Amino acid sequence: MGLKTKEEYIESLRALKPTAYMFGQRLTNIVDNPRLRAGIEATGATYELAHMPEYRDLMVTVSPLINEEVNRFTLPPSSIEDLVARVKINRKVANYVATCHQRCTGLDCLSTLAIVTYDIDQKYGTSYNKNFIEFLKYMQKNDLTANAGVTDVKGDRSLAPHEQPDKDMFLHVVEKRDDGIVVRGAKAHQTGSLSSHEIIVLPTRAMGKNDKDYAVSFAIPSDTEGLIHVVGRSTLDMREIDGCDIGNIYYSKYCPTLIFNDVFVPWNRVFMCGETEFASEMVIKFSSFHRQSHGGCKSGKIDCMIGTALTLMDYNGTSKAGHLKQKVIDMIHRAETLYGCCLASSYEGKKQPSGNYFIDTVLANASKIHEGKELAEAIRLMVDVCGGFVADLPSDRDFSNPEIGGLLKKYLKGVDGVPVENRIKMYRLAEKLALESADTISDIHGGGSPEAHRVTIFRETDIESKKKAAKRLAGIKD
Ligand SMILES: Cc1cc2nc3c(=O)[nH]c(=O)nc-3n(C[C@H](O)[C@H](O)[C@H](O)COP(=O)(O)OP(=O)(O)OC[C@H]3O[C@@H](n4cnc5c(N)ncnc54)[C@H](O)[C@@H]3O)c2cc1C
CATH class of the missing domain: 2.40.110.10 (Butyryl-CoA Dehydrogenase, subunit A, domain 2)
Known part of the structure; x- marks a missing residue:
């Protein structure tokens, strides 16, 4: 085929x-x-x-x-x-x-x-x-x-x-x-x-x-x-x-x-x-794989949010504003930290008895906790950079209404040289990126609730080796 x-x-x-x-x-x-x-x-x-x-x-x-x-x-x-x-x-x-x-x-x-x-x-x-x-x-x-x-x-x-x-x-x-x-x-x-x-x-x-x-x-x-x-x-x-x-x-x-x-x-x-004891292995493997997939995907979504923020800075005449550049940098580092954590969980992967490979569970779950919190922060930063029309832009039907369309377009103009229609389209995209519930809520609950990520991290982390390292440094011999 x-x-x-x-x-x-x-x-x-x-x-x-x-x-x-x-x-x-x-x-x-x-x-x-x-x-x-x-x-x-x-x-x-x-x-x-x-x-x-x-x-x-x-x-x-x-x-x-x-x-x-x-x-x-x-x-x-x-x-x-x-x-x-x-x-x-x-x-x-x-x-x-x-x-x-x-x-x-x-x-x-x-x-x-x-x-x-x-x-x-x-x-x-x-x-x-x-x-x-x-x-x-x-x-x-x-x-x-x-x-x-x-x-x-x-x-x-x-x-x-x-x-x-x-x-x-x-x-x-x-x-x-x-x-x-x-x-x-x-x-x-x-x-x-x-x-x-x-x-x-x-x-x-x-x-x-x-x-x-x-x-x-x-x-x-x-x-x-x-x-x-x-x-x-x-x-x-x-x-x-x-x-x-x-x-x-x-x-x-x-x-x-x-x-x-x-x-x-x-x-x-x-x-x-009916093989009950393997249900947990299935859940851990699936949810870890899926939490990692999320991180790869959401770093790509933040890329689009960064592009939206930067374009609206151009359209609004704010591209030289230092505090907005800082906010874009804060978005970039969030995307890259998420991506880096997901990649690390791949590089630390291990061969399984079947011959297939499995990722590092702790790193995959760490990436999902990061995503759950930091994607919301990236959205907040994008909205801050773009401005209030992310919330309440008039409808395209108003822009094409012969009685008010001309007036709306006059007052929604940004910098010279950029068609007002482009500015309107970019705000509409920002609204979708910030407020599409089926996507943004999956940042929190997709692949399991945040507590599930935390529980997995604690269960899968080698706690004893960390205690051993601390005790050695303190001179404690059990
Ligand atoms: C947009 C979106 C897309 C999704 N896509 C898929 C998909 O394609 N396939 C799929 O199978 N699933 C999918 N999910 C489901 C996702 O995995 C679940 O939403 C998640 O596991 C939480 O389950 P829940 O929604 O039933 O909430 P609940 O399990 O009710 O959790 C709500 C809160 O209660 C807590 N809680 C629940 N039970 C207990 C308990 N016994 N003790 C203590 N605290 C508890 C949780 O930690 C959480 O904080 C998706 C979810 C969303 C939001």
């Missing part, structure tokens, strides 16, 4: 017939819905860049599994070079789309399953790794996109899955048949599920012995019977429906809630079923 073009990717989605709802209506045409199309275009950029001469070397490599060129978004890492490329492709694509491109979660699932299915098979003699490898070949040969179905709705957070009054609060197996399993539950915040060919499900947390039915992982096509996508709201979403005041005129992000209403999964698509 080979590498898909962006157009082929979009046409391949057209062939799928998922059950989807938005604003209370059943959707019949996903691809041409302007709200969803903006998300599909963002994922489409991962296909587009793979065909652009300047990005091809970064985005495309040969898969040893199928001996063909593949998009790196379908390649579980098998070397430090692959781990490094993960960060670089995410920064590059985010730099191009300035929002979430939505394809990293699928790669993070593939990277996790390549390691953990092997480990489960080693202990139990199961054939999950064989199932996974066949699935991976299919993903690579057809250049497909997958979504990560990880976050369960979770009901009462103080209770384990089996303790919930409603047992469906965590996705679980409700029936085992000769030909497969039937699952029920719901996954929340499913970034780009309708831009994906496949939904990969992993458990959302560590599981105890009584949670056997909840320790389940599998992949199914996004239009499988019983699967219902309900697209969530995001600030500014009506702008895309309306076709007005869009800001980032090409790309956007959406996150459905995904209901699994007794969905059948054939055995050859199951990657874990």
Whole structure:
């Protein structure tokens, strides 16, 4: 099959017939819905860049599994070079789309399953790794996109899955048949599920012995019977429906809630079923990979915010203001620290028993804590540099209104030589960068809540070696 073009990717989605709802209506045409199309275009950029001469070397490599060129978004890492490329492709694509491109979660699932299915098979003699490898070949040969179905709705957070009054609060197996399993539950915040060919499900947390039915992982096509996508709201979403005041005129992000209403999964698509002790390994591996992907991506988004701030300084006549330059420097160092931390987690990666490579968990989680706080600070700095029209710019419909349009354009003019229309467009972009909730809130909660990052750092850090170093210096012998 080979590498898909962006157009082929979009046409391949057209062939799928998922059950989807938005604003209370059943959707019949996903691809041409302007709200969803903006998300599909963002994922489409991962296909587009793979065909652009300047990005091809970064985005495309040969898969040893199928001996063909593949998009790196379908390649579980098998070397430090692959781990490094993960960060670089995410920064590059985010730099191009300035929002979430939505394809990293699928790669993070593939990277996790390549390691953990092997480990489960080693202990139990199961054939999950064989199932996974066949699935991976299919993903690579057809250049497909997958979504990560990880976050369960979770009901009462103080209770384990089996303790919930409603047992469906965590996705679980409700029936085992000769030909497969039937699952029920719901996954929340499913970034780009309708831009994906496949939904990969992993458990959302560590599981105890009584949670056997909840320790389940599998992949199914996004239009499988019983699967219902309900697209969530995001600030500014009506702008895309309306076709007005869009800001980032090409790309956007959406996150459905995904209901699994007794969905059948054939055995050859199951990657874990009941091996509770491996649920935590899956969660740690996936979330670390994903937190690192975030850092690569968000450093690319800050690049776009820096470009927006600098351009508006030019348009506003403030490009020589020293305090604004300092603020831009503060944005740059935040992007580069984030990028550096993600790269470091790749360079410190280690080979796993399956032969695949895994990043350094502590550095990956440190990068996510940095992102959660510092992206908000970068947005604050961008808004400070750009000015108040990030908040309340009149609509394009007012600018084109014959009664007031001329007056508005007169009063919104910045420096001479820059068309007022350009200044208006740049403010609209700044608004989108700062206020698109589906993207900016993922800086905090994407890949797990901030506390999850902190807990992982403490658990994975070599605490004893630090105490030993301190005791040696103080002359204490235990
Ligand atoms: C924009 C966006 C995109 C996302 N994309 C995806 C995706 O593609 N796929 C996917 O699977 N997930 C996705 N997520 C989900 C993300 O991983 C979760 O939002 C995150 O794990 C937090 O879970 P929650 O939203 O259920 O909040 P909660 O778990 O309810 O957390 C809220 C707060 O309560 C705390 N808390 C929760 N439980 C406990 C407890 N037992 N004890 C103490 N404190 C607790 C948390 O630390 C947090 O501070 C996305 C999220 C967002 C916002």
